[in-house]
Amino acid sequence: MNGDVEELLRESMDRSTADMRVPADMLARARTRVRHRQLAVRAALACGTAAVTAAAVIIVAGVAAQPGTGGGTNAQTTAYVIKRVQNALAAANFVIQGQATGTMTVSVHGRRVTSSDGLTSSWSYGKRSRMVEFTGRDCGHYLPGSGYCTHRGGSELYLADGTAVLGGKLTGAYVTYYNHKYSLSPLGQDHLKPCSPTAQLVLGGPSVTMSNWPAFIKAMLGCDDATVTGHARIGGVETTVISGSVDVPLSKGYARSVREKRVRVRFTLYVDSATYLPVRAYGSTETYGGAAGPTVSAYVTNVRWLRPTAANIAKTLVTIPPGYTRVSSPAQQ
């Protein structure tokens, strides 16, 4: 037994790290950070104050919200950071790639049961977008209404949602791979009103899953729900953390069907402290106030900003595989 576990452990460690490589820009990032630190130390020595060191090392001068500095300072910090983020999002001309993983926790006879929600991969550029979902590991996705699994054993491409070019025209497209169906819709019908309950709910889901995602985030940051809560390093990048929480009433029909009344949406954006563009987004929703017991879904999306090359832009379009059957709406899929 002992030898078995040691051998399994070795094998597990080997397998889990088999595909790891050092990122190409790691050394350059390390050199930049060391240089910044050296500059900060020199500035502090020149001014003779420790305070300058602290501010300069953080690099984003004026952003550091320290505990005990008072609500006024934090409000100013939040306003400053959010303005910078909104400006960066407005000026950004990138293909955006998002990779989201999620979990869902449901209450089953008083027990909390958590399942993995599979991988969501998405691309967005201007009005174009493509989101693909892979099934979870254990049983694919629960099919609406029946509760059955699409399949068992391993993760598979499950659906694609976004835009396609058909007859030279950009149109909405929704493809389900497990039953070989697709539907088309005019563009813009899923336009969300900023700060509306529906838009708030979208913040609690995976990110980069829509056209004009930067414009959506820019608008949502103007809803006065977000505050700067600190700093974190994500994938070697210094980030400023912006968090918020909103409480949304469920629509009457939906509330009746899920036997809950309200949903609490939490979101956190990790924005690069140098460019102010988001590099990670976290969103969750939690139902409460009814008899069913809370259902919590949570997503972490890693966001990359890529140059708008032809190859990258091509990834923002859904393609319909040959032989698939067209149906009139996603509800029939």
Place this chain on the structure above:
Amino acid sequence: MQDAQGPGELERLLAERGRDLMRTAALLTGSRQDGEDLLQAALERLLRRGRRLDNPAGYLRRTLYNLAADGWRRQGAWRRKLAIIGASDPAGEADAMAAVDLRDALMRALRTLPPQQRAVIVLRYWEQLSEAETAMMLGCSEGTVKSAASRGLQRMRELARSWQEPEGGPERGTKNGLATAIKLTEGRS
């Protein structure tokens, strides 16, 4: 910026040894992204050194282990927040697609060990160093290495035992829970 290690030497070092160092860093931290952060932090320490080292690879490796054993990034409050809702920080996209089996469970258990125990386990069973070599690497006594390895391995064995138990074993994580949920959902439909 001029490196004390000489022009191009760090690039060569990362080209030759980077992958091994990256794998070790990921094992020590429990995820690819934290591993990248840890390795970058070690590189920064190397870059900040004013004088040339005879064995920069050895220095990097030792720094990785020492930073990890010191509980590097323990302060990540946002990470604890994620843990509360059960969204473990993924070790990258591949992790999301990995099969749930005992190997996965062992890696998850490894992530839950205290930093020093994890460092000892990685040194003993990944790098296959002796107890004396491990103690030297971490700057602690052989006795500390022995007890940390024993406790860490004990948790792995408990996990392996419970995994091999029939239905209802307490440590199977979401697998049993999900099976229960599927049955209940199917029963209702």
